[in-house]
Amino acid sequence: MIAVTKAREGHQVFEEAVRRVAEEVADTAPTGWTSAVLKGTNDMSGFAVSRSYTVPSGAATQARGRRNFAKLKNLVEHIRAQHGWETISLEIICHLTGEYEFTAFHGSVSPWRGSGGGFKAILNPDFRLPRRGQGEPYAAASPAGDPEAAVARFHEYRRRRAEILGRVEQLPAPASEALLRHVEDQIGINLPEELRALYSIANGDGNESHQRYLFDNDTWLRIEDLTAIHSSLSKPAWFGWEQEWDSVILDANPANTVQRCTANAGWIPFASGEDGNYLAIDLAPATNGRSGQIIHIGRDYGGGPRYIDSSVSSLLDRHLRMLSDGAFSIVDGNISFHETHADSGSDVKIIGSVRQPLSTAVQSIQVIEGVSPVNLAAFEGLSHLRRLRLNACYTDDLTPLRRLPLESLDIALSQGDLVPMEGHPHLSALALETFRLVDITPLCTVENLRGLDLSRSRMANISPLSELQGLRYLALSGPQWAALAEVREIPPGLAAARLAEPDATLRQALAWAGLLGIDTGDAMHTDGVV
Secondary structure (H helix, E strand, O other), rough: HHHEEEEEEHHHHHHHHHHHHHHHHHOOOOOOOOOOEEEEEEEEEEEEEEEEEOOOOOOOOOOEEEEOOOOHHHHHHHHHHHOOOOEEEEEEEEEEOEEEEEEEEEEEEEEEEOOOOOOEEOOOHHHHHHHEEEEEEOOOOOOOOOOHHHHHHHHEEEEHHHHHHOOOOOOOOOOOOOHHHHHHHHHOOOOOHHHHHOOOOOOOOOOOEOOOOOEOEEEEOOOOHHHHHHHHHHOOOOOOOOHOOOOOOOOOOOOOOOOOOOOOOEEEEEEEEOOOOEEEEOOOOOOOOOEEEEEEEEHOOOOOOEEOOOOOHHHHHHHHHHHHHEEEEEOOOOOEEOOOOOOOHHHHHHEOOOOOOOOOOOEEEEEEEEOOOOOOHHOOOOOOOEEEEEOOOOOOOOOHHOOOOOOEEEEEOOOOHHHHHHHOOOOOOEEEEEEEOOOOHHHHHHOOOOOOEEEEEEEEHHHHHHHOOOOOEEEOHHHHHHHHHHOOOOOOOOEEEEEEEOOOHHHHHHHHHOOOOOOOOOOEEEEEEE
16 A cells, blocks of 8 residues: 555656646747647766747747756656666657647667657667777787887987977976886786887876977876776777768778777877877787877777877977977967878868869768769779768769779669669668669668668668668668568668657657567656646
8 A cells, every 4th residue: 555655656746747847848938839849868978958849930939038957857867766767768749728748768769869850769779880990909019119219309309399498398207117017907008119118208298287298289198097098998989870870980091001990909099189089009000000100099080090100209200300390389388380180181072063083092072062963973983982972962873883992872862773782892881862763672782781771762662671681770761660560571680770750759759669679668658738
């Protein structure tokens, strides 16, 4: 009896919390509104909320008053306490009549945060798309580079800086041998000798209040900081299906010098831009690289690391030349080099038509408002092209793409078919829009296809989707999902799916998730009037 009473009281608290949020949504609605939708998601990345209103044509669409999400957060905490859900998706639909409908569910079904809207369903929460470079051993041989030369150049570098600044820059005491060995034990890799030699001179270039930004305008890290930073950068971060399903890691310049990955245990960060980016020594180079080379990695290098120089000694040589050439400024008492590493030109945006020949080094192209139909023959000789997107334009022939190493393709097709992509050895992600019925059967021979968005396509037959054994992500419109469920041929290996319907409600998304086999029986629903 006591348990029943507590359950009833808990339900009343929940009902009241929902009603208060619905009242707030209605109270801040613009003049002339007829309905409102509030969507919220609470997960590891934070609390995301959106509100939208249906109003007569031309009426204001902004909510009145200050947005205060305290009541919504209280509701989320109540749901978490009641169900133990770590990730929560919820939705409140309010009407001018005062009626409202509330739905909540755990994170296996949540709003799609990428372009186009809709919902995503996670069928396998532990699955991650395979990433390049992971599990590959770092170089067993000692890295190239001369520690004695590095020390001599470092001392000369400091002398020249002192002449320019009119003072000797004081550095911390050297790192002890015991500390260096401790760090090596922690990260599981012997530090390159050039780096060890520099840490025998000083343990970084400053303290928390005064950095000197000695390396490439980055601050030289204390050796104690390497363990945590190396650990955070040695494994790739997962940014969700919105970003990951069609992501491509581009090659560095020069080509094939750095492994095409975003994280590697063989990358030793030693300097920081204090912005989530790091200068690192690469002990796991690609075929044409050199162990001990210098690369940039971190937050802004999700598309692949950048090659900087062949060794620490070479980097110091370049700094000395820049001092001699006057390629620097004095900023806040520090020397700031003018040189910024030039864009490799591997990622190109084309607005309108292609007006000049493209370098064969180009790896990624986005055509924006191109002259349609875009003649893809202009790209036929781009032997390193890995990603192609047509934005607000279309083509009528995919034949020029047949022999290119494309991994990600986002394209609108007015005529033609998918036959040119038959058996393509590299393609792993395809977003396809079609203006007429198209046969998707050729995709069954694309062995590396992992992600597919056909929500803007008109398919002659949806059944071939069931033959895509390697497919892990699929986006379809509502009618397409219904047709696929009707023939019971949903691809067997899906880890994630998207309902590409921007106006879908969470209740509709839960019904769709049920077709995919997700148990939605514990979803929370309540209706009421304010």
